[in-house]
Amino acid sequence: MLPWSLGVIPRYPKQEVVKTREQTSRDCVVVGEVANSTPPTDACIPVDDLNKHTLVTGATGTGKTFTVATIVNRLTEGEYSVFFKPLILDWHGEYSSLLHDPEVKDPFHLPITLLSRDEEYYSVEFASQVLGLTPAQEYVLLKSLESLGGEENLNIADLVEILEGMADESAWFRESRLSLMRKLRRLTIGGYKELFSGGDLDLEVSSNKPLVIDLSKIGDLAIRRVYVAAFLKKIFDKALRGGFNSRRLLIVVEEARNLLGRDNYVEILVKMLDEIRKFGVGIVIVSQSPSALVEDVMANTSTKIVHSIKSAVDLEVLDKVVNMTSEIREILPYMDKGEAVLFSSFYKKPLLIRIV
Known part of the structure; x- marks a missing residue:
């Protein structure tokens, strides 16, 4: 029986940071700091790994949106060896106040065709x-x-x-x-x-200024889902044809269960997870529950940032796909807002981090 199941809150362990490879500051996006590390150490994601997709998950109110906004802000304000244009599909209309100088678009001014x-x-x-x-x-x-x-x-x-x-x-x-x-x-x-009266997408990707599509303007949730699915398909089709002229995109998909849910996924979009990385498009998938997502999401996201999770089902799903020590598993239900566990091939073992 695990300590947290008995109501005993585990202590955060001292952490030794061991990297699998060296990266310069131009190759790594700092997302926060490693908790309880000696010496104090930044936690970062290699910018090249963003092209291999990222999962940000955790219960409501644990800081997922702030984490994604931190990644986007650092990516757009730093000088990195790889250029990414962030595109945020903002389900709840939250990102315009969290990002630094974003371009915010109303989806009604960005029509597409189904x-x-x-x-x-x-x-x-x-x-x-x-x-x-x-x-x-x-x-x-x-x-x-x-x-x-x-x-x-x-x-x-x-x-x-x-x-x-x-x-x-x-x-x-x-x-x-x-x-x-x-x-x-x-x-x-x-x-x-x-x-749904538009044609080809005309997106400005020459700058790294974040582009936010405020989906909260679409009141009908079913129609919002159709629009996002059609929008992503247009992006993917254009990328496959080389339509972004070698520019890389980082697409944030909030409330991913609406498109990549275990019981209601759009199959073509699931297939794209595996294919699109070859064409310079990385995806950040944001969801409250990893168990609610189709299994392909877990398999096709290289980096996973896991905020506090209390569901035994969610913990079991994570156990199957990541190297989760018993120590980390015990801590996950008790982490504070803004704390997360970073699973990345850049580090030899998962790290407890604070997003700052």
């Missing part, structure tokens, strides 16, 4: 995953796309009109068509129509 004529089947597969379509609804959607003109980026409102006028091949076709219309029409009501 469906594209380019790689039509791939586009239908993506829409199916995001909207939860049945195979029959996928078939109807594909038929409706074939009826549209030559526009590369397809307007949802026009697609609904096409569906309204389509002849029904059978009873099941009619039922699927009407169900599909209901799902698509939700994306065209009121101002939401403008969210």
Whole structure:
């Protein structure tokens, strides 16, 4: 039985910092200090490792957002050997007050398209995953796309009109068509129509000034999820085509369970976790619970920053994927706000750190 299960709060251990390799200050982003270390030592993440994805997790109120903001601020204010453009998908509208001189955009001023004529089947597969379509609804959607003109980026409102006028091949076709219309029409009501009326993303990536997309402007959470998924797909597609001209992006995905949840993940986005790092895009995945995420997230994040976690299920998930000593496991439920355990290949063992 572990000490914390008996109500005994464990003492923080003295920590010896052993690195697996040497890094200069231009190669490492300082995120805080190693707690109880002799001599006092900064805790840092090699800037190259950001390209291999990062998980920031912990219970509500433990300091996850501040940790991510600290990484972004240090990254944009320092001079590093690798350039990253931070892009924050800000689910709750919190980052504009935490970042230093960010560019904040309203998603309604950054419209995208959910469906594209380019790689039509791939586009239908993506829409199916995001909207939860049945195979029959996928078939109807594909038929409706074939009826549209030559526009590369397809307007949802026009697609609904096409569906309204389509002849029904059978009873099941009619039922699927009407169900599909209901799902698509939700994306065209009121101002939401403008969210999905854009074309290619036009993002300024030549500077390292952080770009914040304030998703709190999208009141409907289901539509917010669709927008973020479509936005990420556009980013990934552009990166795969070399559209960022060798510039690296660091994308922060808050409330990641909405897209990468164990029970509701978007498969195409999960696959991208493994592929996109080769094209200069690193992702910071932020979530309250590691057990709520699809297993690929744990496998495909090189760096993990774990704030206080009390759930036995979450601790068990971490146990399976990281080198967590019994000492660290005992401490995790009792850490204060702003404290975390850093799991990184840069260090020989996990370190208890304070984000400063």
